[in-house]
Amino acid sequence: MTTALPMLSIGPHSVQPPVVLAPMAGITNAPFRTLCREFSGGKGLFVSEMITTRALVERNEKTMQLVHFDATETPRSIQLYGVDPVTVGKAVRMIVDEDLADHIDLNFGCPVPKVTRKGGGSALPYKRPLLRAILNEAVSNAGDLPVTMKMRKGIDDDHLTYLDAGRIAVQEGVTAIALHGRTAAEHYGGTADWDAIARLKEHVPEIPVLGNGDIWSAGDALRMMRETGCDGVVVGRGCLGRPWLFADLVAGFEGTGAYAAPTLREVAAVMRRHAELLGEWIGDEARGVIDFRKHVAWYLKGFSVGSEMRKKLAISSSLDEMDAHLSELDLDQPWPVGADGPRGRSSGNGRVVLPDGWLKDPYDCSAVSADAELDTSGG
Numbered sequence: 001m002t003t004a005l006p007m008l009s010i011g012p013h014s015v016q017p018p019v020v021l022a023p024m025a026g027i028t029n030a031p032f033r034t035l036c037r038e039f040s041g042g043k044g045l046f047v048s049e050m051i052t053t054r055a056l057v058e059r060n061e062k063t064m065q066l067v068h069f070d071a072t073e074t075p076r077s078i079q080l081y082g083v084d085p086v087t088v089g090k091a092v093r094m095i096v097d098e099d100l101a102d103h104i105d106l107n108f109g110c111p112v113p114k115v116t117r118k119g120g121g122s123a124l125p126y127k128r129p130l131l132r133a134i135l136n137e138a139v140s141n142a143g144d145l146p147v148t149m150k151m152r153k154g155i156d157d158d159h160l161t162y163l164d165a166g167r168i169a170v171q172e173g174v175t176a177i178a179l180h181g182r183t184a185a186e187h188y189g190g191t192a193d194w195d196a197i198a199r200l201k202e203h204v205p206e207i208p209v210l211g212n213g214d215i216w217s218a219g220d221a222l223r224m225m226r227e228t229g230c231d232g233v234v235v236g237r238g239c240l241g242r243p244w245l246f247a248d249l250v251a252g253f254e255g256t257g258a259y260a261a262p263t264l265r266e267v268a269a270v271m272r273r274h275a276e277l278l279g280e281w282i283g284d285e286a287r288g289v290i291d292f293r294k295h296v297a298w299y300l301k302g303f304s305v306g307s308e309m310r311k312k313l314a315i316s317s318s319l320d321e322m323d324a325h326l327s328e329l330d331l332d333q334p335w336p337v338g339a340d341g342p343r344g345r346s347s348g349n350g351r352v353v354l355p356d357g358w359l360k361d362p363y364d365c366s367a368v369s370a371d372a373e374l375d376t377s378g379g
Contacts, residue, residue: 008208008232010045010103011146011175013075017253018232019044019221019246020178020210021239023079023105023150026294030070031277035270036239037073040246045077050107053082053091054373067100075102079150081110082134083120084373089137096143106138108151108165111184113353119368122152122184123354125161128168130365135172146175150212150234153196155352156185159359162196166204178210178234184352188237198228210234216340217245218252218259241298242340243270261335264303268326271299275322286317302339305329 008018021028021036026049033046048066055063069076078101082088088106095101108131110121125131138147149169154160162179169177179200181192192213201209208231211224221233239245248259262270274295279288296314309325316322355367 008210010075010148010208012144013045013103013146015045015232017043017250018210018225019249019253020232020234021046021246022178022212022234022236023047023049023107024236024240025050025110027240029066029278029281030068030073031274031281032243033073034070034277035243035274036246039244040250042072043250044246045075045103046073047077047079047105048101050079050081050110051091052373053080053084053087056080056091056094057087067095069101077101077103077105079105079107080138081107081115081120082373083118083124083130083368085130085133085137087373088134089141092138092141092145092147096141096145102145104138104142104145104147105178106134106147106149108149109178109180111152111187111352116184117353117355118373119355119358123155123352123358125151125165126155126159126358126362127365127368128164128362130368131165132168132172135169135174139173147173148176148178149174150178150180152180153183153193155354155359156183162200163203166200166209170204170206174207176208176210176231177204178212180234180236181211181213185350194224194228197224197230201229201231208232212236214238218248221249222252241295241301243274263331263335264329264333265331267299267303268329268331271295272319272322272326276319279319285319289316289318289322302336303329303333304336 008015028047028049036046051063051066067078078095080088080091082091092104095104107121108125115121116123151162151165153162166177179197181194181196194211197211210232211228211230212234215221215224215233215235216238224230224233235245244259244262251257251259275289275292278291279285282288282291293314296310300310309328312325316325357367
């Protein structure tokens with residue numbers, strides 16, 4: 001039976017099922033997006049890894065590669081990071097003028113120190129006037145392109161910002177909001193607060209609210225929507241080493257039955273294709289295989305693969321070398337029980353690195369320095 005869910009609209013773009021691939025630095029590049037789209041049958045929305053506005057405006061070589069989309073990608077979705085309203089406005093205008101994307105998402109959720117110490121990512125919404133100025137510049141320069149934003153609950157439990165940020169977003173014309181149900185201090189530790197997603201949805205009924213955090217299966221996604229009333233889900237760590245999660249999500253939302261979990265033989269084939277796609281994208285097979293190394297442990301989680309073989313795969317430098325190691329695995333292993341669940345960094349650090357004096361006054365933006373803009377994109 002088909003699950004009765006409303007259509008998610010991001011401006012003129014209909015997203016059905018209402019599933020979005022979260023932007024992840026160093027992960028959601030064109031090759032990974034290709035894999036996820038293939039498993040979903042082209043359904044859903046797949047967002048680029050984080051693009052810094054300064055690097056885009058300055059036409060940084062790596063950044064210009066990251067904003068290149070395959071001809072089959074539609075809509076083309078770019079996530080921007082920036083802390084200077086003027087630079088954000090210039091980057092958005094560049095995207096419009098040069099037809100670089102069909103949708104712009106703004107990053108106010110990144111908790112990593114190199115971002116928050118400059119007042120960016122999940123630190124920025126604490127400065128309400130700065131958030132408003134950035135959103136105003138983005139929306140006013142976007143023309144017909146929809147602008148969305150992704151954020152966290154706040155800096156920590158004593159400095160929650162998501163309700164104020166949601167109201168500012170509505171006032172400035174943002175099309176939709178995604179909320180990760182954790183603070184920056186929690187990083188990826190503990191359990192995501194889905195109740196906060198429900199509260200945000202009640203607080204800003206005018207626009208779609210998407211929930212993010214602890215979605216490891218289609219069942220989790222459907223439960224989040226039932227429990228919070230959110231309009232869609234954003235999937236991040238749940239698809240690390242699991243691009244077929246999008247096939248499961250489509251099957252769950254369309255009510256066609258659970259997606260059959262892959263055997264190790266099928267997983268190995270996806271690993272090989274992922275590495276090959278990276279090599280083609282980078283233009284160098286060895287660099288593609290090296291870039292793939294970070295994914296090995298995620299793909300093999302739960303399978304009976306010895307530490308020595310895992311190490312060999314994680315230091316492979318060519319497709320032939322990968323093929324040789326993969327062929328030595330017990331490829332007939334079925335999907336392991338309990339293999340789903342947290343992947344990637346999961347601990348909270350309890351402390352957020354912020355600019356000096358950042359928390360003294362949420363309306364004083366003088367702590368934002370001229371060098372706060374990052375000059376590189378991605379991971």
